Amino acid sequence: xxxxxxxxxxxxxxxxxxxxxxxxxxxxxxxxxxxxxxxxxxxxxxxxxxxxxxxxxxxxxxxxxxxxxxxxxxxxxxxxxxxxxxxxxxxxxxxxxxxxxxxxxxxxxxxxxxxxxxxxxxxxxxxxxxxxxxxxxxxxxxxxxxxxxxxxxxxxxxxxxxxxxxxxxxxxxxxxxxxxxxxxxxxxxxxxxxxxxxxxxxxxxxxxxxxxxxxxxxxxxxxxxxxxxxxxxxxxxxxxxxxxxxxxxxxxxxxxxxxxxxxxxxxxxxxxxxxxxxxxxxxxxxxxxxxxxxxxxxxxxxxxxxxxxxxxxxxxxxxxxxxxxxxxxxxxxxxxxxxxxxxxxxxxxxxxxxxxxxxxxxxxxxxxxxxxxxxxxxxxxxxxxxxxxxxxxxxxxxxxxxxxxxxxxxxxxxxxxxxxxxxx
Numbered sequence: 001x002x003x004x005x006x007x008x009x010x011x012x013x014x015x016x017x018x019x020x021x022x023x024x025x026x027x028x029x030x031x032x033x034x035x036x037x038x039x040x041x042x043x044x045x046x047x048x049x050x051x052x053x054x055x056x057x058x059x060x061x062x063x064x065x066x067x068x069x070x071x072x073x074x075x076x077x078x079x080x081x082x083x084x085x086x087x088x089x090x091x092x093x094x095x096x097x098x099x100x101x102x103x104x105x106x107x108x109x110x111x112x113x114x115x116x117x118x119x120x121x122x123x124x125x126x127x128x129x130x131x132x133x134x135x136x137x138x139x140x141x142x143x144x145x146x147x148x149x150x151x152x153x154x155x156x157x158x159x160x161x162x163x164x165x166x167x168x169x170x171x172x173x174x175x176x177x178x179x180x181x182x183x184x185x186x187x188x189x190x191x192x193x194x195x196x197x198x199x200x201x202x203x204x205x206x207x208x209x210x211x212x213x214x215x216x217x218x219x220x221x222x223x224x225x226x227x228x229x230x231x232x233x234x235x236x237x238x239x240x241x242x243x244x245x246x247x248x249x250x251x252x253x254x255x256x257x258x259x260x261x262x263x264x265x266x267x268x269x270x271x272x273x274x275x276x277x278x279x280x281x282x283x284x285x286x287x288x289x290x291x292x293x294x295x296x297x298x299x300x301x302x303x304x305x306x307x308x309x310x311x312x313x314x315x316x317x318x319x320x321x322x323x324x325x326x327x328x329x330x331x332x333x334x335x336x337x338x339x340x341x342x343x344x345x346x347x348x349x350x351x352x353x354x355x356x357x358x359x360x361x362x363x364x365x366x367x368x369x370x371x372x373x374x375x376x377x378x379x380x381x382x383x384x385x386x387x388x389x390x391x392x393x394x395x396x397x398x399x400x401x402x403x404x405x406x407x408x409x410x411x412x413x414x415x416x417x418x419x420x421x422x423x424x
Contacts, residue, residue, distance in 0.1 A: 004114065009121040013128070015260045020314045027259050028061050030286040035059045038292040041086040044079055045294060062263050062284075065295055066272070070282055072297045073241075077107055085110050089290045099240040109240055110291045118287045119243035122261050123236075126247040130234045131209055132182055139178050139207075141171075141185030141193075164189060168196040175205045183207040183229065186214035191221045194228035207231050213238060216323055218415070220347045237321050241293050242285040246318045249311045256315040262286055264318065265295070266304050275306045278322055301328065323416070330420045331392050332362045343415050345386050351379030356405050357387070359418040365397045368405050375401075 015023065036056040038045040049055065054067045076084050085091060095116045098108045111119075132138075137158045145161045152158050160178045162171050162185075171193055175183075183190070190212060197205065207229055212222075213236045222233050236247040237255055242262050246255035257264050263286065265272060266279030273279030281300045285293040305319035322328075329337040346355055354370040367383050369375075384397045 005117045005121055008118050009124055009128075012121055012125045012260065016125070016129070016256070016313045016315050018314045020316065023259050023314050024062075027263060027286065030260075031062060031065075031263060031284065032056075032059065034284070034286055034289070034292060034294070037086065037289055038294055041088065042084065042292055043087075044076070044083045045292060062265075065263065065265065065284060068295050070267070070295045070297050071293070073107055073299070081108070081110070085291050086289060091290070094290050097240050107241070111288065112290045115287045115289060119261065122244045122258055123238075126234075126236050126244060127182075127211065130211075130248075130250060136181035136208075137178065138182035138184055139175060139180035141189040168193060172196060172200075172202055172205070176202075179204075179206075181208050182211065183209070183231070184211040184213070187212045187217040187221050187225075187235075188215060190225050190233075194225045197228045198224070205229060209234060211236065216321060218343055220343070237318070239283070239298055241296060241298075242283045242288070245281075245283060246321075249309065249313065251309055251311050253309060254305060254307070254317040254319045255321070256309065256313055257318050259315055260286075264304075266302055273304065275304055276319070278303045281321075329357075329359045329365075329391060329416065329418050330362055332394055333392065337390060342387075342390055345390065346383065346415075349379060349382045349386065351375035352383075354405055355383075355415060357416050359416075359420055362420055363395055365391070365395060367397055367399045369399060369401050370403065370405055371401060 015026065018026075039049050039056045040046075048069055048071070052067060052069055058064060058067060081091070089110070089112070091110050093113070095111045095113055096108055097111070134156050135158075137160065139160045139162050141162045141164055143164050145163075146159075149157075149159075160174075160180065162174055166174070175193075190210065196202070208231060210225060210229055210231050210233045212225070212233055217233070217235045222235070225233050232252075234248050234250075234252070235255070236244060238244040244258055245262060245264060246257045248255055263284040265282040265284075266277070267273060267282050268277060268279035278301050281298045281302045283293065283296050283298060285296070301322040303319045303322060305317050307317060307319075309315075309317055329342065331337055342357060346352070346357065351371055351374040352369055353372040356368040358366040358368070360366060365387055367387065369379070369383065371379070380399045380401075383399055387397050388395055
């Protein structure tokens with residue numbers, strides 16, 4: 001797969017500089033291929049299309065995708081593997097990745113090895129365009145140790161694994177030994193190790209770049225990580241099901257959408273969101289033929305923009321990733337409260353090392369607080385007052401002081417969690 005992968009990488013790096021109209025035509029051609037393949041070979045999608053009275057020839061551009069119903073993870077979880085994989089695909093020869101959402105229910109993603117290598121090259125584009133060099137040594141935070149790849153023996157794209165099962169002290173000792181040029185991991189893991197380094201005044205870990213991927217990176221976490229490592233953080237947005245979705249370039253003003261590997265829609269109230277308007281992120285993968293993902297609801301909220309990036313790339317922009325759909329709070333009057341508004345006000349309160357706010361109902365919040373040396377009884381009152389000012393003065397807030405906030409499943413950063421159902 002080496003030669004095909006390198007050819008894909010070469011083309012991907014060229015694609016990003018194409019005129020937006022040319023990129024749109026590449027995307028359209030790939031979409032028509034995926035749609036016809038899914039209808040003819042995947043029972044789930046044939047039934048879905050038929051239920052909406054849609055034929056492959058009715059889909060001529062991304063604008064026509066609204067004719068197809070949206071698919072959620074739970075929709076696929078209710079199906080047998082045979083229903084959602086293409087006929088003629090030998091799943092024993094495919095790559096399988098099991099993922100779990102906030103519900104904890106797993107979905108096994110089946111991918112042809114060639115498609116998997118293509119998505120790997122999409123991720124490689126992100127690294128290379130942000131300054132990673134072939135001989136850089138990278139340290140990754142992971143639960144498992146993947147097998148060595150042949151090119152690592154030649155000193156090319158060397159990987160070292162920092163086990164998530166180790167203590168922060170052990171992780172730091174390993175980082176000091178490795179002295180990585182590149183550090184990569186989930187923002188939750190990067191933030192934890194950055195706090196340990198800062199608290200213990202550790203010196204000698206100086207990566208040139210830090211790549212964050214896997215969950216929401218807020219501005220406060222970015223500041224802490226960059227301060228600890230004295231390195232720029234490059235954020236990216238992806239999902240196991242569809243690969244790398246969008247990424248920051250060196251301008252770091254927004255996220256370039258990989259329109260040559262997927263189609264991203266932002267949906268609100270059953271329609272496409274306007275530019276600068278938040279909506280649920282729905283993706284169609286253009287290189288997933290063993291298990292297609294067409295109009296797949298990721299459960300995230302994001303905002304698109306028509307503004308171009310100063311870098312000159314033709315890839316369109318995702319202005320912001322605003323959080324999981326269940327991170328948005330609902331005020332007693334039904335108003336949606338953005339997680340960024342809440343986070344940016346709570347983080348300014350003196351005395352708080354870390355926090356997590358849980359909306360139990362429209363009128364009840366639980367605030368989990370890890371105090372720092374500045375904490376005082378006034379801190380508790382400040383938290384309660386701030387939340388009432390945002391959510392409404394009838395909201396009741398219970399503040400709990402903890403030594404540490406338990407990690408969510410899969411180590412996701414979720415400063416806000418809402419248990420309130422809503423439409424968006």
